[in-house]
Amino acid sequence: MSTLQEEKCDVLIIGSGVAGMSAAITAASRGLKVIVAEKASYYGGTTARSGGWLWVPNTHLAKAYGHHEPPDQALTYIRDQAGAGFDEARVRAFLANGPKAIEFFTSKTAVQFDMPLTFPDYHAEAPAPCKGAARW
C-alpha cells in the first residue's frame, strides 16, 4: 500500500516533453521550485523520439553562420504558409522571443544546437523562403 506525501512547489508542470521541460527549466532558472509530473515511465515524451529540428528565425546561431533574416521576411513566409490560421500577434511574439529562447538555452543550460550550413526549404516556392534551421 502506497502512502501519499504532500509536496509543495511554485510551478507544477504536467508532462516532460519540450513544452513542459522548457517551462520547467525557465522557471527553475528564476529561482522557483518546480515539480515535473510525468505519467509515463520515462521522461521526454514524443520530444525524446523526434528529429529535433527547429526553425527559429534570426537566432545568434544563424547570424554566426551569416544568415541574416529580417523579421518581416519570416513574417511574410509564415503568413503565406499559415493561410487562414495566421495570427499576427502570436507570430510576432514568436519572432521576437524565439531568438531569446535559443540564446537562453545555449548560454544557461546544457542544451546546444548544431546548425547545417544549408537546409532545403520544404516550400521553396513560397515568398521569402526560410534559411536557418537548427538541430539539438
Ligand SMILES: Cc1cc2nc3c(=O)[nH]c(=O)nc-3n(C[C@H](O)[C@H](O)[C@H](O)COP(=O)(O)OP(=O)(O)OC[C@H]3O[C@@H](n4cnc5c(N)ncnc54)[C@H](O)[C@@H]3O)c2cc1C
Ligand atoms: C518521429 C518524430 C520526429 C519528429 N521530428 C520533429 C522535428 O524534427 N521538429 C519538430 O519541430 N517536431 C518534430 N516532431 C514533432 C515533435 O516531436 C512534437 O511536436 C513535440 O515533441 C511535442 O512536444 P510536447 O512537449 O508538446 O509534447 P510531448 O513531447 O509529447 O510531451 C508530452 C508529455 O506529457 C506527458 N503527459 C501527457 N498527459 C499527462 C498527464 N495527464 N500527466 C502527466 N504527464 C502527461 C506525456 O507522457 C509526455 O511525456 C517529431 C515527431 C515524431 C514522432
